[in-house]
Amino acid sequence: MGDINTMPESILNVSDLKTHFHTEEGLIPAVDGVTFSVSKGKTLAIVGESGCGKSVTAYSLLRLIQAPGKIVGGQIKLKIDDELTVDIAELREKSDLLYHVRGGVISMIFQEPMTALSPVHTVGNQVCEAILTHNEVSPEEAEKQAVDMLRRVGIPGPEKRLKQYPFEFSGGMRQRVMIAMALVCKPKLLIADEPTTALDVTVQAQILKLIKDLQAEMETSVLLITHDLGVVAQTADDVAVMYLGRIVEQGPVREVLKNPRHPYTMGLLDSLPSINARAERLRAITGSVPSLTQIPAGCPFHPRCPYAVGGVCDVGHRPDLTELGPGRVVACVRAEEITREQPVRAKPAIQSENPLPSEVKETENGDKAPVQPLLSVRNLCKHFPIRSKGLLKRQVATVRAVQDLSFDLYPGETLGIVGESGSGKTTAARTILRAIDPTAGQILFHRDGHTVDLATQSAKELKGLRTRMQMIFQDPFSSLNPRMTVGDIIGEPLRIHGLAEGDELKSRVETVLARVGLKPEHRVRYPHAFSGGQRQRIGIARALIMNPDLIIADEAVSALDVSVQAQVINLLEDLQEEFNLTYIFVAHDLSVIRHICDRIVVMYGGKVVEIAETETLFARPRHPYTQSLLAAIPHPDPDTPLAYNISGEVADPSALPPGCSFHPRCPHAKAGLCDIAGKPPPLQNLAPNHQAACVRLEESYRI
Amino acid sequence: MQRFRNPFQKKRPAPRVRARQASPLHSRNPFRKKQPDPGAGAAIGELSQWQLIFLRFRKHRLAVFSFFILVVLYLSAIFCEFFSPYNPGSRNLDYMHAPPMLPKFNFQNGLHTDAIRMEQDPATFRHHFVRSPDEVIPLGFFVRGEPYRFWGLFECDWRFFGVNHRALARSSAAPDAAVFYFMGADKYGRDIFSRVIYGGRISLSIGILAIAITSILGIIIGGISGYVGGAVDEFIQRSIEVISAFPQLPLWLALAAIMPADWPLVAVYLGITLVLSLLGWTGLARVVRGKILSLREEEYAVAARLLGAGHGRVLFRHLIPGFTSHIIVVLTLSIPGMILGETALSFLGLGLRPPVVSWGVMLQDAMHLQAVANYPWILLPVIPIIVAVLAFNFLGDGLRDAADPYGGH
Structure with a gap:
């Protein structure tokens, strides 16, 4: 942070901005009096959970709000150059100045790189169009600028790529093109709306670094909209926390994240799994973001706030922002009185030097050693044929989604399967439960002294085993049949297996509903009456009602807001203790995995690259991919910088590189050693319970 | 000619992998996908x-x-059978190609229509119809008309709407042939309506x-x-x-x-x-x-x-x-x-x-x-x-x- 006396000039001043939506359900004050400014060359991040008005704020700045939404008050003062400052809120619709502002002075990057580019125009066309709209240059000159810009955003061979269509680009490359389009006219302000949410963590690290580098180079200001406090910590200079349409806390990023003063900011930070030490319950914010049509009286956060005092916080109007220091404001009447309960800081992921306390390890091992595994997966493979489009449907390629997967799962433990998209983790999970038939391999399920191979069971034999293992799905919206009541959904397994009916069914459903934190009378409602977190609880109740031994959770919390995610994680941990459940937890979010899992399987290109106990893996990752993955997690502490050491994107499982699938991206790869076709590196034992698949393990370790 | 269309083609959004990305953030009107509030949604939730x-x-x-x-x-x-004033096959050769007759209302005659009469142009021999406003045909609801077999089951002569023959009998200005062709008549003098x-x-x-x-x-x-x-x-x-x-x-x-x-x-x-x-x-x-x-x-x-x-x-x-x-x-x-x-x-x-x-x-x-x-x-x-x-x-x-x-x- 610079000296306060030399405050950089601000280029955007938003004061008391109000954007309301008039809908059938009533007036929705999505943005209700927001004031902030963006300084030249700096990054302001707006954070908050979904439904808090972050995106509406961003869209308001460009006047992109559509009916029934309307900017009903406030000013958006934009400094176009030294002489000219305009109020965007006042500009006429369709005025030339507004068009000049959009794209010329302020440009925007959207969340979905897949849909933000037009599929029918070449990438070059779209970048050139942006140039030609705002600058008076010849098409040749525009093309030159486009090539230059694409090179600067790190697209190799830009002359050739210019003539390609967006479908020929991967997700990360498309986001680079979007950034090139946004920056090619040298805007003063770049609005990035969740720019990396749709990307894998390694690609996210690349994109965040790119935005930061370009920002420094071009002196652009950035307004970053995100829900991820890690991204904020790594990129922002200042941060504004929004809740229900208003800013509740604002200030320099270090102060806000390290010394939060508003209970909501504290709650968001406490909900993050990575900050909490493992095995401790997450201190989740209770409840979920209420609907904007029913904003609680007084401080809108008071129903969820642990510090709320009756008669103070729940009466009157919303608390005003009070100044705590230069540029530091908070909207809480008790801001002076409250302090965050001893902030628990876990050691940052990769820097951790001190080894794991050995006694803990021993007892765990001692517990497990004589126990027979619940599930043994041996050499599991799942290949999907890709067939030609013609009449003959010849097989032209094979997607090797899962290759040679082997692991043991012990009763009562939680095994994490982690990897980026396309690494085969979801396919593996579904194959284990025989939602998909495996191509080869064994899935041995040990129970009551018997061992059955799930891979060879017929549909009829499987039916009986279904009561022993269940799945929790990723998407709380599509995993519940919208046409059935919650009671029918949860009771369905009992009906299918003829385990209970009538009053017994009803009472069992009510018991399990109460156990997952819902009310028994919710039985008669339909899923559409519930929020995402509550639906996920219904999904958990359905998996739980038959008292299974094994539950596979496929990205069970990745669709949820961070506070709700913490609640669901806590619930899953409580249930595990209570019912002695064994979990396989599939996720791409390493901090969640770290929090909940005992052991972790890291997958890349359908293969296991490393298996280790959680502490070992985070303290001493041995495979270069694991190391890169851990390094790419944006830590919600501005003083723990993002270590960026990986390029490229996840391997295409239909055309895996020869040898080690990871070698094209690996910083330690050696030609002639790592890329020999037909010789993928085998898993090697490094220590008890620690295996990795890399031929250069000795050299690559901790470089 | 007609083809089945799939009316949902452009309505359904493409399925998304991560539900968080399907959240309101990428739509400009973030309230389209608002989750209903579970507390207030008790009524609609059931x-x-x-x-x-x-x-x-x-x-x-x-x-x-x-x-x-x-x-x-x-x-x-x-x-x-009940709603039509006439049987579909009954012809009246005096009224071939008769033009539509509009119902009128005044307080003297109630609901009525003017009678029309076919005339032949002496020079061209073409038929045409002239209105005779003096002759009034009273109309009414639930009147008796031509007999028919309702659904082929039983004889009946009640009609929903048509010439009111009872009023006609009492009327002085009645024409000798009282017809009411609301949409005119076709080439055989059948009621188009x-x-x-x-x-x-x-x-x-x-x-x-x-x-x-x-x-x-x-x-x-x-x-x-x-x-x-x-x-x-x-x-x-x-x-x-x-x-x-x-x-x-x-x-x-x-x-x-x-x-x-x-x-x-x-x-x-x-x-x-x-x-x-x-x-x-x-x-x-x-x-x-x-x-x-x-x-x-x-x-x-x-x-x-x-x-x-x-x-x-x-x-x-x-x-x-x-x-x-x-x-x-x-x-x-x-x-x-x-x-x-x-x-x-x-x-x-x-x-x-x-x-x-x-x-x-x-x-x-x-x-x-x-x-x-x-x-x-x-x-x-x-x-x-x-x-x-x-x-x-x-x-x-x-x-x-x-x-x-x-x-x-």
Whole structure:
């Protein structure tokens, strides 16, 4: 942070901005009096959970709000150059100045790189169009600028790529093109709306670094909209926390994240799994973001706030922002009185030097050693044929989604399967439960002294085993049949297996509903009456009602807001203790995995690259991919910088590189050693319970 | 000619991998996908899918209005003997090509119409009709008219609307022949209005019947194609492509021409229905197949399989309820095509033939340009066709918007 006396000039001043939506359900004050400014060359991040008005704020700045939404008050003062400052809120619709502002002075990057580019125009066309709209240059000159810009955003061979269509680009490359389009006219302000949410963590690290580098180079200001406090910590200079349409806390990023003063900011930070030490319950914010049509009286956060005092916080109007220091404001009447309960800081992921306390390890091992595994997966493979489009449907390629997967799962433990998209983790999970038939391999399920191979069971034999293992799905919206009541959904397994009916069914459903934190009378409602977190609880109740031994959770919390995610994680941990459940937890979010899992399987290109106990893996990752993955997690502490050491994107499982699938991206790869076709590196034992698949393990370790 | 359209093609957003990205953030109006609040949603939370559909349908004014128009049309077709002033076959040679007679109202005569009389131009020998305002024909509701057999069951002579003969007998200014041709008369002096109402019985029912056959074929074949998949799916899809590659009108003509000319009227009627449906099921089959394919991948269907549910339970408890509302919409939107198809075939003389009365058969009279130029009211059967087709389309639109209460709420 610079000296306060030399405050950089601000280029955007938003004061008391109000954007309301008039809908059938009533007036929705999505943005209700927001004031902030963006300084030249700096990054302001707006954070908050979904439904808090972050995106509406961003869209308001460009006047992109559509009916029934309307900017009903406030000013958006934009400094176009030294002489000219305009109020965007006042500009006429369709005025030339507004068009000049959009794209010329302020440009925007959207969340979905897949849909933000037009599929029918070449990438070059779209970048050139942006140039030609705002600058008076010849098409040749525009093309030159486009090539230059694409090179600067790190697209190799830009002359050739210019003539390609967006479908020929991967997700990360498309986001680079979007950034090139946004920056090619040298805007003063770049609005990035969740720019990396749709990307894998390694690609996210690349994109965040790119935005930061370009920002420094071009002196652009950035307004970053995100829900991820890690991204904020790594990129922002200042941060504004929004809740229900208003800013509740604002200030320099270090102060806000390290010394939060508003209970909501504290709650968001406490909900993050990575900050909490493992095995401790997450201190989740209770409840979920209420609907904007029913904003609680007084401080809108008071129903969820642990510090709320009756008669103070729940009466009157919303608390005003009070100044705590230069540029530091908070909207809480008790801001002076409250302090965050001893902030628990876990050691940052990769820097951790001190080894794991050995006694803990021993007892765990001692517990497990004589126990027979619940599930043994041996050499599991799942290949999907890709067939030609013609009449003959010849097989032209094979997607090797899962290759040679082997692991043991012990009763009562939680095994994490982690990897980026396309690494085969979801396919593996579904194959284990025989939602998909495996191509080869064994899935041995040990129970009551018997061992059955799930891979060879017929549909009829499987039916009986279904009561022993269940799945929790990723998407709380599509995993519940919208046409059935919650009671029918949860009771369905009992009906299918003829385990209970009538009053017994009803009472069992009510018991399990109460156990997952819902009310028994919710039985008669339909899923559409519930929020995402509550639906996920219904999904958990359905998996739980038959008292299974094994539950596979496929990205069970990745669709949820961070506070709700913490609640669901806590619930899953409580249930595990209570019912002695064994979990396989599939996720791409390493901090969640770290929090909940005992052991972790890291997958890349359908293969296991490393298996280790959680502490070992985070303290001493041995495979270069694991190391890169851990390094790419944006830590919600501005003083723990993002270590960026990986390029490229996840391997295409239909055309895996020869040898080690990871070698094209690996910083330690050696030609002639790592890329020999037909010789993928085998898993090697490094220590008890620690295996990795890399031929250069000795050299690559901790470089 | 008509084709099945899939009315959901552009409405359904592409499925997204991570639900967080499907959150309001990328839509400019973030309130379209607002989650209902569970606390306040107690009432709406207990409503089933069909109740939600009804609630949303009710808000679509045009569709509700169209629904009532269709109710009126179908009621008048079902009870056409009662609602028509005359029998469809009764001729009055004195009133050949009589122009429409509009009902009037004044306090002296009540509801009445002016009498008209045919005159012959002495020079050109052309017939034309002149109004005689002195002669008043009283009209009324629930009057006695020509006797008929109601649904072929019992004799009756009550009519909903027509010449009030009792008032006529009392009246001094009554003409000697009292007729009331609301939409005029055709070349045999038959009441066009009555024939339009009778024609509705054929034309409107043929649409429903053809759709019934179509839906049975489409749902069964499409369902097999989608659920079984593999080679069966491949074969069915290629067959559908071949069938839909035939030009529709010539094929209809060919199929209609196969029917022997000496078939009884009922057989011809059923034959036409079959011809229409045999070509219409392909689109529906595709919609059903697509729907099953996409619903089968929905996580709740996968979840049901993982719970141990068998094929029957997955299909009947999870998949089929998922698209019945869509099927209803598709069917509603394709009834107009069937009605138009019958009309087209009958108009061309290849469908139904006189003495059967249908809207298409009636329009055969309008084939001659000269007739249309001289007696434009013989085109009036077009009006109910347009009204019925539009009403079905609006109704279908309203149903489509309401049918997916869990989509873009």
